[in-house]
Amino acid sequence: MxxxxxxxxxxxxxxxxxxxxxxxxxxxxxxxxxxxxxxxxxxxxxxxxxxxxxxxxxxxxxxxxxxxxxxxxxxxxxxxxLLPAPGTADRAEAYRWMFWCANTVQPAYRAWFYPQEMAGPEHVDATRQRARERLEGAWQHLTEHLSTRGPYVQGESLSVVDFMLVMLMRWSRNMPTPSDTWPALKAYADRLKARPAFxxxxxxxxxxxxx
Ligand SMILES: N[C@@H](CCC(=O)N[C@@H](CS)C(=O)NCC(=O)O)C(=O)O
Incomplete structure (x- = not known):
């Protein structure tokens, strides 16, 4: 099919x-x-x-x-x-990160790119400021995680989480503080970008x- x-x-x-x-x-x-x-x-x-x-x-x-x-x-x-076996602790970690992407990072981007949706056109600046803070907090959180668990989110094992995260990192490229301002995140993204499929x-x- x-x-x-x-x-x-x-x-x-x-x-x-x-x-x-x-x-x-x-x-x-x-x-x-x-x-x-x-x-x-x-x-x-x-x-x-x-x-x-x-x-x-x-x-x-x-x-x-x-x-x-x-x-x-x-x-x-x-x-x-690209995922640990179902039912394992590592699989639970993969879910946790994917839901963090979908529940925390993506809504912050939605607020950044479509700020009028959240609180109306009169609050666009405040919405974007909060969205920016949330995203920068997310990059700090990811940096801290990778510093102890890297090189990938799940240690030595590449997973779909890494593909999702690098796509999300990319969306910040024109923001005041892009995700790859964090050196560890730049190195992380570069590793994924080196893949031929990218x-x-x-x-x-x-x-x-x-x-
Ligand atoms: N939660 C959805 C979000 C999808 C989404 O917001 N896509 C954006 C592009 S990145 C879109 O289609 N925007 C068009 C619109 O909002 O009209 C997902 O992860 O697939």
């Missing part, structure tokens, strides 16, 4: 796209043009009523939520060992910054 990823360059779809390439999963890529609001077209809303990306259609099932999709792809490809996802999405 055909696998189709609906995304848009440089968005939350990137981690899914990157993993599809890393895991060598044959797929079709549909890049929606946000400027033309293709993600709000009736045809796309029929697939994903939230009008957000990513959406992955896998074996006829419509999947959304980047972190959940990343976990599922890793489960389907145990040969790549260059390929950039090529396919037409991205050139934050190499």
């Amino acid at each position: 055909r696998t189709t990823l609906y995304g848009s360059p440089s968005t939350a779809a990137l981690v899914v796209h990157w993993l599809l390439l890393e895991l060598q999963i044959e797929h079709e890529l549909v890049l929606l043009d946000f400027d033309k609001r293709e993600h709000k077209d009736a045809a796309y809303l029929a697939l994903n009523p939230a009008g957000l990306v990513p959406t992955l259609v896998l074996d006829g099932q419509v999947l959304t939520e980047a972190a959940a999709i990343a976990l599922h792809l890793a489960d389907r490809h145990p040969e790549a060992a 260059a390929e996802v950039y090529r396919r999405e037409g991205i050139t910054d934050w190499r």
Whole structure:
């Protein structure tokens, strides 16, 4: 059955796209043009009523939520060992970090990039300031973790958490204090960026910054 990823360059779809390439999963890529609001077209809303990306259609099932999709792809490809075995303490740690990405880091970015959503247009500056503080706190937290547990979030074992985190780190590139201002995080991201699938996802999405 055909696998189709609906995304848009440089968005939350990137981690899914990157993993599809890393895991060598044959797929079709549909890049929606946000400027033309293709993600709000009736045809796309029929697939994903939230009008957000990513959406992955896998074996006829419509999947959304980047972190959940990343976990599922890793489960389907145990040969790549991108997640510890289910039921283990290490697996619990992987869940903890993925939920931290989805529950703490992503909402802070949402507040940064869509500040009017949170408290209205009159509070945009305060919303962005709080979002920035939360993200900088997140980078400090990750730095401290890597200083005792690195080189990857789960020690010597690369996992989907690292793909998710490096995508999220990338989103801060134009912020006042980008994530790779922290030297340990720069080294961490560089390790992930050196993977061939990273260059390929950039090529396919037409991205050139934050190499
Ligand atoms: N929780 C969702 C968030 C998806 C999301 O917010 N995607 C953004 C791009 S990074 C989007 O589609 N924005 C378009 C919009 O809000 O209209 C996920 O992780 O998949």
